[in-house]
Amino acid sequence: MSGHPRSDHPHSEHIVPAGVYVGVFVALLVLTALTTGVAFIDLGPLNTVVALTIAVIKMLLVVLFFMHVRYNKGLTRIVIVAAFFWLGIMMTLMLADELTRHWDMYPEPWSVLLPHLLRFF
DSSP: OOSSOOOSSOOOSOOOOHHHHHHHHHHHHHHHHHHHHHHTSOOTTHHHHHHHHHHHHHHHHIIIIITOTTTOOTHHHHHHHHHHHHHHHHHHHHHHHHHTOOOOSSOOOHHHHHHHHHTTO
């Protein structure tokens, strides 16, 4: 006997080399530095777009490699796709609400609005 427990099941886990984790970690550090650098550059309305693009890339790296979604099949991928689908639904509903409202920075006082409201009654 070799002292190792006998298993009739082959290993199903994917062994990820340490170099992959180091590479992803370095990529995350570079993207974090890029996010910080872009924050000091005035890109106008594109500031948010660039920051969110970098954040999505970082999120994908973490989900794919550190959470092992890249190497899993079946139910794990279905759950991840369902989570992003649900996020899309929530974002759509939130934007539908936000974009259809008229926000007035300095609303009129009730003394101005009341005569306009009373003429409907």
